Amino acid sequence: MMMKMKLNLVAVPGIVLSVSIAIVVSGGAKAQSGSASQTTTATAPKTAVQQFKNIQVLKDIPADELIPTMQFVAASLGVECEFCHVHDAFDKDDKKPKQTARKMMEMMLTINQENFEGHREVTCYSCHRGSTNPVAIPPVMSAEMEMPASAHAEGTETKLVGGPTGDDLLEKYLHAAGGNAAVNKVDSRVMKGTITFGDRNIPIDIYSKEPDERISFAHTPDGDSITAFNGHEGWLAAPKRPVREMHGPDIDAAAMDADLRFPAHVKEICTKTEVRGMEKIGDHSAYFVDCERAGKTPLHLYFDEQSGLLVRLVRFGETALGQLPTQIDYADYREVAGVDIPYRWTLARPGGRFTIQLTDVKQNVPVDDAKFAKPPAPPGEPKAPAK
Numbered sequence: 001m002m003m004k005m006k007l008n009l010v011a012v013p014g015i016v017l018s019v020s021i022a023i024v025v026s027g028g029a030k031a032q033s034g035s036a037s038q039t040t041t042a043t044a045p046k047t048a049v050q051q052f053k054n055i056q057v058l059k060d061i062p063a064d065e066l067i068p069t070m071q072f073v074a075a076s077l078g079v080e081c082e083f084c085h086v087h088d089a090f091d092k093d094d095k096k097p098k099q100t101a102r103k104m105m106e107m108m109l110t111i112n113q114e115n116f117e118g119h120r121e122v123t124c125y126s127c128h129r130g131s132t133n134p135v136a137i138p139p140v141m142s143a144e145m146e147m148p149a150s151a152h153a154e155g156t157e158t159k160l161v162g163g164p165t166g167d168d169l170l171e172k173y174l175h176a177a178g179g180n181a182a183v184n185k186v187d188s189r190v191m192k193g194t195i196t197f198g199d200r201n202i203p204i205d206i207y208s209k210e211p212d213e214r215i216s217f218a219h220t221p222d223g224d225s226i227t228a229f230n231g232h233e234g235w236l237a238a239p240k241r242p243v244r245e246m247h248g249p250d251i252d253a254a255a256m257d258a259d260l261r262f263p264a265h266v267k268e269i270c271t272k273t274e275v276r277g278m279e280k281i282g283d284h285s286a287y288f289v290d291c292e293r294a295g296k297t298p299l300h301l302y303f304d305e306q307s308g309l310l311v312r313l314v315r316f317g318e319t320a321l322g323q324l325p326t327q328i329d330y331a332d333y334r335e336v337a338g339v340d341i342p343y344r345w346t347l348a349r350p351g352g353r354f355t356i357q358l359t360d361v362k363q364n365v366p367v368d369d370a371k372f373a374k375p376p377a378p379p380g381e382p383k384a385p386a387k
């Protein structure tokens, strides 16, 4: 339990539960930080088997994808890493569930190979649904269950006929956010507020600068917890822990969070849009737009029917065994220097959720590039994780 608290705290300002969890994997983490700083799209990425000690099934996946894949497995079964792993020795096969999990991975790959032409239709979650014991027998109808299956099929969306197109809605969003000219004038944003997770409230400062730099400092009682992205690499720093590199799908997410001109850029980001229907978000109706991206997982965008503003964004982190969703709900839009920006957002994913409420926002003020420089590893920090 204590462990979980710490993990959440580290994940605080940013985007990345996977990175925070990876903190406990000091061996792998160390190896990765060396390569991540030199990563360019041209060099062949390391595979899992090259980087980790005891990989038998996930051999050929990119090393960067291993931890996110583990997160997917943990979320699918509703367990922590320790369910399968002994503390501080992730390569060991001492626990029975780890051995079972390896067989299950083989099984899942075979099911998809033999029945779905290799498409990943069945994942750990298809059977496990957040539990270690998949249920094989359908339940009897309980008193609370009002209607059979049809009432709770895939969300509450209703199909639209003859409404606006996805492109119309992106255009309306840009207009609602202040228009092309105003949005493209945004060079920097300095934000102050509070981050809340569970019953903890922590002051937070966020600095963002065009084209894609962003750093946040959550001022915890033990010191600052930092999440940063400088345009090509991201990292996390937390009190008493070594600086951690961001990797895999988290880089894509960090780049998006750092984009101050998103309302203008989203039109290029989406190579194809499709309106999927209306959904209720809070007490508002919103259009659900599926946004396809070139070579990346899609985005699900929800635009307020009335204001046209973005009220929800769902993105999907690709892993070797399935996708990990992150949902961000935006609210409390206010105008700052001609653009409407959300003063509150709630980020939720399988591992947890937090809300950031801003109290003060300044736009187009000078922000020194040095602000985004990576902090040095703490002096004398041993490789072993802090307990």
Ligand code: HEC
Residues within 6 Å of the ligand: 021, 022, 025, 028, 051, 052, 053, 054, 055, 056, 057, 058, 059, 067, 070, 071, 073, 074, 077, 079, 080, 081, 082, 083, 084, 085, 090, 091, 092, 097, 098, 099, 101, 102
């Ligand atoms: C349901 C069981 C299960 C859970 C939960 C799980 N893992 Fe794993 N993990 C495995 C299996 C199985 C392998 C080996 C995969 C293979 O052989 O291809 C593995 C391998 C690893 C490795 C590679 C170790 C090495 O050097 O060979 C790391 C690191 C790791 N897991 C980290 C994690 C982390 C971090 C979490 C929590 C987010 C986690 N795992 C959750 C089953 C699990």
Ligand code: HEC
Residues within 6 Å of the ligand: 073, 077, 096, 097, 098, 100, 101, 102, 104, 105, 106, 108, 122, 123, 124, 125, 126, 127, 128, 132, 133, 134, 321
């Ligand atoms: C086709 C359905 C199905 C899929 C897909 C599936 N499992 Fe399972 N899994 C089961 C069933 C059923 C059991 C329980 C078997 C039993 O009770 O003996 C189980 C048991 C397990 C257990 C043992 C749990 C315990 O209490 O010790 C682990 C660990 C596990 N699965 C991991 C995984 C992982 C990881 C994946 C994805 C790579 C996966 N499973 C995919 C059906 C599935």
